[in-house]
Amino acid sequence: MDTSRALRTTGTVIAAAGLLLSGCTSGGSEALRTAASARGEAGGTASVPPSPDAAAMRPYYAQKLTWRECGVPGFQCSTMKAPLDYANPGAGEDVDIAVARRVATGPGERLGSLVVNPGGPGGSGIGYLQAYAGIGYPAPVRARYDMVSFDPRGVERSSPVECLTGPEMDKYTQVDQTPDDAAERARLVAAFKEFAAGCEARSKRVLPHVSTVDAARDMDLLRAVLGDKKLNYVGASYGTLLGATYANLFPDRVGRLVLDGAMDPTREALDLNRDQTEGFETAFTSFAKDCAKQPDCPLGNGSPEEVAARLKDFFRKLDAQPVPSGDGKRPLGEALATTGVIAALYDENAWPQLREALTSAMNGDGAGLLGLADSYYERGADGKYANLMFANAAVNCLDQPAAFSGPDAVDAALPSFQKASPVFGAGLAWASLNCGYWPVKPTGKAGPLTAKGAAPIVVVGTIRDPATPYKWAQALAGQLESGTLLTYDGDGHTAYGRGSDCIDTAINRYLLEGKPPADGKKC
Numbered sequence: 001m002d003t004s005r006a007l008r009t010t011g012t013v014i015a016a017a018g019l020l021l022s023g024c025t026s027g028g029s030e031a032l033r034t035a036a037s038a039r040g041e042a043g044g045t046a047s048v049p050p051s052p053d054a055a056a057m058r059p060y061y062a063q064k065l066t067w068r069e070c071g072v073p074g075f076q077c078s079t080m081k082a083p084l085d086y087a088n089p090g091a092g093e094d095v096d097i098a099v100a101r102r103v104a105t106g107p108g109e110r111l112g113s114l115v116v117n118p119g120g121p122g123g124s125g126i127g128y129l130q131a132y133a134g135i136g137y138p139a140p141v142r143a144r145y146d147m148v149s150f151d152p153r154g155v156e157r158s159s160p161v162e163c164l165t166g167p168e169m170d171k172y173t174q175v176d177q178t179p180d181d182a183a184e185r186a187r188l189v190a191a192f193k194e195f196a197a198g199c200e201a202r203s204k205r206v207l208p209h210v211s212t213v214d215a216a217r218d219m220d221l222l223r224a225v226l227g228d229k230k231l232n233y234v235g236a237s238y239g240t241l242l243g244a245t246y247a248n249l250f251p252d253r254v255g256r257l258v259l260d261g262a263m264d265p266t267r268e269a270l271d272l273n274r275d276q277t278e279g280f281e282t283a284f285t286s287f288a289k290d291c292a293k294q295p296d297c298p299l300g301n302g303s304p305e306e307v308a309a310r311l312k313d314f315f316r317k318l319d320a321q322p323v324p325s326g327d328g329k330r331p332l333g334e335a336l337a338t339t340g341v342i343a344a345l346y347d348e349n350a351w352p353q354l355r356e357a358l359t360s361a362m363n364g365d366g367a368g369l370l371g372l373a374d375s376y377y378e379r380g381a382d383g384k385y386a387n388l389m390f391a392n393a394a395v396n397c398l399d400q401p402a403a404f405s406g407p408d409a410v411d412a413a414l415p416s417f418q419k420a421s422p423v424f425g426a427g428l429a430w431a432s433l434n435c436g437y438w439p440v441k442p443t444g445k446a447g448p449l450t451a452k453g454a455a456p457i458v459v460v461g462t463i464r465d466p467a468t469p470y471k472w473a474q475a476l477a478g479q480l481e482s483g484t485l486l487t488y489d490g491d492g493h494t495a496y497g498r499g500s501d502c503i504d505t506a507i508n509r510y511l512l513e514g515k516p517p518a519d520g521k522k523c
Helices: 003-008 054-062 125-136 139-144 166-172 182-203 212-225 238-249 269-291 304-320 334-344 348-362 367-377 388-399 407-420 425-431 470-479 501-513
Strands: 076-083 094-102 112-117 145-150 231-236 254-260 457-464 483-491
Touching: 054 076, 054 212, 076 212, 094 125, 094 212, 112 125, 112 212, 112 238, 125 145, 139 145, 139 501, 145 212, 166 182, 182 388, 212 231, 212 238, 212 388, 231 238, 231 501, 238 254, 238 457, 254 501, 269 304, 269 334, 269 348, 269 407, 269 425, 269 457, 304 334, 304 348, 334 348, 334 367, 348 367, 407 425, 457 470, 457 501, 470 483, 483 501
Parallel strands: 112 145, 112 231, 231 254, 254 457, 457 483
Antiparallel strands: 076 094, 094 145
């Protein structure tokens, strides 16, 4: 199977935005549908800037979209103008926001537009729409809604943030993220500084203006130019923070909002990253229990703790001596192997592939795990990377103050991360350091989103979600004045469209009839 394509069919989550990603979103039926875009989910909720000047905003809200064919049959594309700086929309500097749609296919009364977002931050909404949502969402939903998405500012087709070249990213992704001595610590810090400097050098104009609040304001522009009085929206993973931020800014314009794989906007960056570390430990425990029952489990049988100890020992060996991967410049070391394993934990359908990749790697062939890591980082066969990782860092580092100010702060927090996950804790702790060297000061901070006065909003949580822990969904549903919690007792990242008839029926009924499930409903 084309692993790269499969991983791109769904969303993206991302948190620490360091060397190790940590998130993804919902998707279709293929294995690995969600690993496409994840890299640390430690964003926050940006604070609300002053309301933009109404007169200066009027031309933006009055613009007309010109639709054109865009290379994928059945889809149309357009470009929307938005002010670069919403605090000064009359300054004349704009960003181009790429938009795509698939017109409602019928039958049935058209319900307007359904905007979808795959998460990240940094995931391409257009890529998600064309590869999955526009063709894979339930047919009754696609029949009655125009399926719409956009690349948020800073992402891919919308004034993309750029930081490193392909060869530079190859080196960056191989840097040891569990430093054992002062020299390795220095190399890791240097890598974060080089990454940040590259972003500033290549993307200085847009870096201060890619926050979640900026993207939410763009989404209201999109609602208006699409001709919709209310925003109907399905957001996965980080897309839940974007949707909740929108609802908090524009509660009277909320239509039918589904927030799947929810984030908790009250959690500060350090807590978000540590919570997510626990989430990956939970997901790995589920994998370990299943793996121990399989005849092809490369980690043997026994308790999850015993399986985890064998994986950690394997990572330790790779740290000392990487194995060949088929790419002479990128042998499989600990950093890439860890990313490959995390990628497969997003979806339980990927567990057989993970067992196979681990078996090969433990026998000296790292190509399978490298392929998983490449899909995670959105690295193409030509050695070029999508801008997922760059946009991810840019948004996260703007939305909240950094989790750590320097290596000493990481050292102090390491025990709590390692307690959260003996296998992944150290790497995820160090990955959380990257925003400490960011060239732009954060504009937001953690805080509750209440969306007072909004129509009912459905918040979906998966009990063993690796990237967005279930307690985050409980928290967000509790904060939103009109929030209703829908729970999936299952594995993997997000729930809609992942095989649960109970979940899909509840969400479809809400989207088509406006009837939210009862608060606390479990599937």
